[in-house]
Amino acid sequence: MSEKTEKQKMLAGELYLADDVELTNDNKRASLLLKQYNFTTVEDTEMRLEILKKLFGKIKAKIQIVPPxxxxxxxxxxxxxxxxxxxxxxxxxxxxxxxxxxxxxxxxVQIYTAYHPTDPQIRQTKKELAAPINIGNNVWIGGGAIVCPGVDIGDNTTIGAGSVVVKDIPANVIAVGNPCKVIRSVS
Structure with a gap:
């Protein structure tokens, strides 16, 4: 059995080196597409969609991301x-x-799968970690909110502006604060 690549380690939630050649090339590709995207204007709707189709793993037909x-x-x-x-x-x-x-x-809004080890000796190795994020259907995330690594946000949930989501938030709630906590149900 061959050893995992740094990309495979990254996606498996294991320690990995971000300056690996494959990951560096993937990042450069994204940077070039983002440069194009961020220089588009409101009139460039079709161009924006085509760039996002190339950039993202998968998108559906109706998507709008305002640059930058x-x-x-x-x-x-x-x-x-x-x-x-x-x-x-x-x-x-x-x-x-x-x-x-x-x-x-x-x-x-900031959505972060990436994080660094808390052990300073491991951190000095330049190895990083990443954990997946899942955001359900019909979710509203308020301005300046931060969604941290490994978090799931349930369907029909509202995350208040400025919140820092460090733990899973269930479906059908309004959650706010730092750390983000459920304040009431919406069902």
Whole structure:
């Protein structure tokens, strides 16, 4: 059995080196596509869609991301129908990010699968970690919210502006704060 590549380790949630040749090339590819995307205008709807089709792992027909937008690889992002992401959002997709249908993100939402080891000796090795994120259908994420690695957000949930989501949030709730906590049900 052959040893895992750094990319395979990354996607498996294991320690990996981000400056690996394959990952560096994947990041360069995404950077070039993002450069094109971020220089488009409102009139360039079809061009934006074509770039996102090349960039992301999978998208459905109706998607709108207002530039500027940034991600690491793009290929690990899977987006449902009627997705909207406002200005200045970032998705660090060092692991898989699944985003359901009818998800809306306000400006400066940050979705981070990537993180660093807390052990300073391991951190000095330059090895990193990443954990997947799943965002259900009909989710609204308020401005400036941060979704941390390994988090699942259930269907029909609202995440308040400025929240820091460090643990799973169930379906059909409103959750706010730092750390983000459920304040009430919506069902």
């Amino acid at each position: 937008f940034h991600c690491d690889y793009g290929s690990n992002i899977y987006v449902g129908d009627e997705f909207y992401m406002n200005y200045g959002c970032v998705i660090l997709d060092c692991n898989i990010v699944h985003i359901g249908d009818n998800v809306k993100c306000a400006p400066y």
